[in-house]
Amino acid sequence: MSTLDATISMLEAMPEDARIKVMEFTQKLFTPRKPANPFVPVSQEQILSDLAKSRQQISDGKGLELPPAPGRLISFRQFLIHPLSPLPTSSSPFQAA
Numbered sequence: 001m002s003t004l005d006a007t008i009s010m011l012e013a014m015p016e017d018a019r020i021k022v023m024e025f026t027q028k029l030f031t032p033r034k035p036a037n038p039f040v041p042v043s044q045e046q047i048l049s050d051l052a053k054s055r056q057q058i059s060d061g062k063g064l065e066l067p068p069a070p071g072r073l074i075s076f077r078q079f080l081i082h083p084l085s086p087l088p089t090s091s092s093p094f095q096a097a
Helices: 005-012 014-029 044-059 068-081
Strands: none
Touching: none
16 A cells, blocks of 8 residues: 555545644645735825825924935946945945045
8 A cells, every 4th residue: 555545545534623634734834824925005095194294204304314326326336347446435335435
């Protein structure tokens, strides 16, 4: 008798409730534990509400001051193209030179 035949005969001999438990356990083994999309869906109203809140924080002066992006991007791009050339004097290639 093969392993498959033995397994089938054991399942056939089990009571119905035990078979259901085996089936549920087997399904848990093959079901991914992480959801496919880790992000919670957000409605359009929630997005607009968050945007209004963000704009209010900016107008209240709670925004972050960031250096201009183009200089940082050009500096980082030059680092990627010429990795052996000297780095900018700042500690990060993301900061403007």
